[in-house]
Amino acid sequence: MMLPKFRKIDIQSYKPGKSKISRIHNAIKLSANESALGTSKRVFRILNKKIKINKYPDNNSKNLRKQISKKYSCEFEKIICGAGSDEIIQIICQLFLNSKDEVIVPRYSFLMYRIYSKIIGAKIKFSDEENFKVSIKEILKNVTSRTKIVFIANPNNPTGTYLKKEELILLRKKLNQKILLVIDDAYNEYIKKKDYISGLKLFKKSNNVIILRTFSKIYGLASLRIGWGYGPKRIVKEMYKIKAPFNVSSTAQLAAIESLKDERFVNKSFKHNLFWGKKIRNLLNSYKIHTNEINTNFFLLNFKNCKYSANFIKKKLENKGIILRSMNTYNIQNCLRLTVGNKSENIKLINTLKLIFK
Template identity: 30%
Template sequence: MEPRICREGILKLKPYIPGKPIEEVEREYGVKDIIKLASNENPLGPSPKAVEAMNKMAPNVGLYPDGSCYALRNAVAEKLGVKPDNLTFGAGSDEVIHVIALALLERGDEVISCDPTFVQYETAAVLCECPYHKVPLKNHTYDLEGIAERLNSRTKLVFIANPNNPTGTMVTHSEVERLLSHMPERAVLVLDEAYYEYNERSDYPKSVEWVLEGRNVIVLRTFSKIYGLAGLRVGYGIARPDIIGYLEQVRQPFNVSSIGQAAALASIEDAEHVERSRALNSEGRRYLYCEFDRLGLPYAPSEANFVWVDLREDSVKVFKELLRRGVIIRTGDIFGMPTWARVTIGKPEENERFIKTLEEVLALFSS
């Protein structure tokens, strides 16, 4: 037997499996005109202003980017009503998750979240050799009372995806406030708000206020979702200046590209594009709800740009049949829910094609 050369914790991790890219489906199945409803991307893509900013920045990519993200940092600070030293930036909020773990976790600390949820929380904990505790979701939603029961003096980080990925459900301001009242003094609550801009409820947590109050809270947001910049990898964290200082000591220099910074800056200045994206998503979500009701398929109420739906069949088998017909979704087996699937909300014509194709595929299994 060959000696192990990797860290022991690595062996406990399953590699992240992303949604299938369109090019791969074209190669494997020989189909064209593919629609991808698997990775929660904005079907409108980036703002035209962001595209213009990228083109203007392109000749300068031979130079290192601004390591401090000065212009973007100040613009985001003004938009949120915080100070620039309340912010840190990363190559997507994924990177900020790992920076948080590297900066704050020590051996013996414990991390808590729910299951199923975004896999990077567990990955970050395991890489820091810290126990990761999973509390099952309740009705597809984070069970904050269950998390509160698992808190102890060793708890250092609690991750909450709000809305949750893959279920799209959210927890309210008062529910999170109750959890905060039970948190140990040294513990930090990380609120991952990647889908924040799609939320339409008045009881959504006012998380930035907790930061401004000096609470042990870190808020994560991203330009990958409603801003349509998933391919550029730009995300950020919001926290007290002292916490940001710890993260900045760990963060890699030049981690956000110059094109990414330029596109993100232009994106937050294009409120109309955000509103168009939000309106399109709301319309598409209502359509999918109606169609799932008609088909008798249960689903979770979503505050994101996707819907978590029970196909009542093996989702992998349904997935493969959909692929043959040029439709990509995300199966629930990787989340421990083998009949469920996550479907990104697309343009009207994409949503309609998905439903029509899904009906054809489900008919195969019922015949």
């Protein structure tokens, strides 16, 4: 029997970090940049109420978009919600790209930018980074007449570095106005630096910038798959035409609404991340493991000057039931990514590292 002809796609599929260790129950997962403090209690209270799971959800997430609009003082019509910000990336690629187009992404950046672009058939051009920081100069060097989209996350995953306000302004100014700039604000809630500004605040009124936001990080809704995008009204209107129907579940919409109302939880999560981030970073630096500053809820650990390799430490930690993220899929050599955990997880990590380096 003949197999119907299908298109072969030359991409490496997304490989999530390890989440389990054989023979070890209740392993500590510090590999996925998930919320250290879990989820707001407001979410559990709303989810305990009756949800009619036999009914389709609101197709356009109207109540959630109203809450987003209220919280961030932005326009309702410019908001689109998705099954994670991943879906918004996918819709952007479907709407803007053809097989002859080019997309620029930093060499070390969230893998879904390149994956969804390549599925369409676009050519990916990687801009080099300087000391693991996105370089405006290198992005601009890669621009051609075929460049259609530039994707950046700020702060960046997996490097944990960020672009300053003036650097973002310069990038948008230097790019051709016809090139779409997509700024991923996924880790925005974890950074409070004087020279930082979120993409949403900076480009709220722009006609050629789309902003991505997620509920998977500080809000702790990773398993519900919920995110949103914000962009020019005419572009968002077209995005709705190709959005899948009922793409965000009723549970996810309700949980996201309640999460946005709980500023106390977000502030507590920020303070927790800063407190434990400082402790962990100081310890790592004492072992000559170089890291980014505390701009996110994770660290990129560089073992270049350490007496042990990244692979050695990864195996030692896994033997004790602690999982870090390998950077092999990002082609970053001799590095690991570490998520800041809850109090007990961080204490176990610190004590285990002290034993390894004793």
